[in-house]
Amino acid sequence: MAEQELKDISIIGGGPTGLFAAFYAGMRAASARIIDALPALGGQLMALYPEKYIFDVAGFPKILAKDLVRDMAAQGLQFGATTHLGEIVTGLRKVEDEGAGHFVLETDPYGNFLLQGYELGTARDWLRLGLLYLQDGTWDGQRLLPEGWSNFVRTPAPAWSQPVYGGMFWLNRTRAWPLPEDAYYMAGSGGQYTFIVPTHDLVVVRLGHYKGEALGTQALTNALALLLRAVPQARAPWQPDEAAR
Numbered sequence: 001m002a003e004q005e006l007k008d009i010s011i012i013g014g015g016p017t018g019l020f021a022a023f024y025a026g027m028r029a030a031s032a033r034i035i036d037a038l039p040a041l042g043g044q045l046m047a048l049y050p051e052k053y054i055f056d057v058a059g060f061p062k063i064l065a066k067d068l069v070r071d072m073a074a075q076g077l078q079f080g081a082t083t084h085l086g087e088i089v090t091g092l093r094k095v096e097d098e099g100a101g102h103f104v105l106e107t108d109p110y111g112n113f114l115l116q117g118y119e120l121g122t123a124r125d126w127l128r129l130g131l132l133y134l135q136d137g138t139w140d141g142q143r144l145l146p147e148g149w150s151n152f153v154r155t156p157a158p159a160w161s162q163p164v165y166g167g168m169f170w171l172n173r174t175r176a177w178p179l180p181e182d183a184y185y186m187a188g189s190g191g192q193y194t195f196i197v198p199t200h201d202l203v204v205v206r207l208g209h210y211k212g213e214a215l216g217t218q219a220l221t222n223a224l225a226l227l228l229r230a231v232p233q234a235r236a237p238w239q240p241d242e243a244a245r
């Protein structure tokens with residue numbers, strides 16, 4: 001990216017969300033730039049359906065997607081946000097300087113389009129990851145994760161009103177699954193799961209696709225209940241430290 005000027009806010013993506021973010025940055029007197037991989041602002045509206053009418057935007061009985069983008073760009077850029085089109089953000093690099101340091105968004109003109117976060121792994125890979133947590137972050141006697149990390153991830157996060165989430169892991173404390181309350185898990189799209197069940201020294205991986213997710217989830221629920229009956233309990237459920245909650 002040619003421009004190296006420091007901005008308060010760098011917005012990745014010039015779709016409706018990015019354009020409105022630029023507008024709000026300006027409202028709050030923050031400088032902003034928008035970076036988008038596409039050659040035009042507007043995200044999906046311009047890339048996929050510029051000539052389609054949209055009916056669910058407040059204040060417009062109907063409006064063509066390209067016209068909405070035109071007006072959103074006028075609104076979003078009115079405070080001077082700059083745009084960088086045809087630039088793909090592929091990384092974030094911390095640069096130390098004499099102050100607090102700053103970040104550089106790394107772009108690559110050749111590919112590696114980052115859309116959402118995703119991890120691709122085989123069932124065995126997910127199983128290994130689950131085992132790593134089951135073994136308190138150790139593998140073959142070697143500590144790979146910091147001491148206490150696996151307890152941190154399975155401690156209910158205080159910001160959630162229900163104890164359903166820990167530190168990047170979902171928790172079974174509301175008994176969403178027929179597993180002990182201290183089971184915790186990774187959940188991916190399409191009903192893909194890796195469950196860590198410390199009471200039974202068990203890790204369960206389920207891979208699948210969106211198609212058939214509902215039936216797959218039902219089958220998984222049944223399978224988990226059967227597994228718990230088949231595998232003997234090894235230890236009592238773990239309880240988080242009251243002070244950490």
Ligand SMILES: Cc1cc2nc3c(=O)[nH]c(=O)nc-3n(C[C@H](O)[C@H](O)[C@H](O)COP(=O)(O)OP(=O)(O)OC[C@H]3O[C@@H](n4cnc5c(N)ncnc54)[C@H](O)[C@@H]3O)c2cc1C
Nearest residue numbers: 013014015016017018036037038043044054088089114115
């Ligand atoms: C066919 C179709 C019809 C639709 N009809 C309607 C409708 O009638 N009403 C309605 O409300 N919604 C509709 N939608 C949904 C609507 O288009 C989306 O909700 C909307 O576009 C989301 O806006 P966004 O800014 O969050 O993301 P997007 O529009 O997806 O924009 C994200 C932008 O980020 C850029 N980007 C992503 N990663 C990077 C990166 N690493 N580096 C640089 N750039 C990056 C992309 O190039 C993209 O331009 C429709 C969607 C489709 C596909």
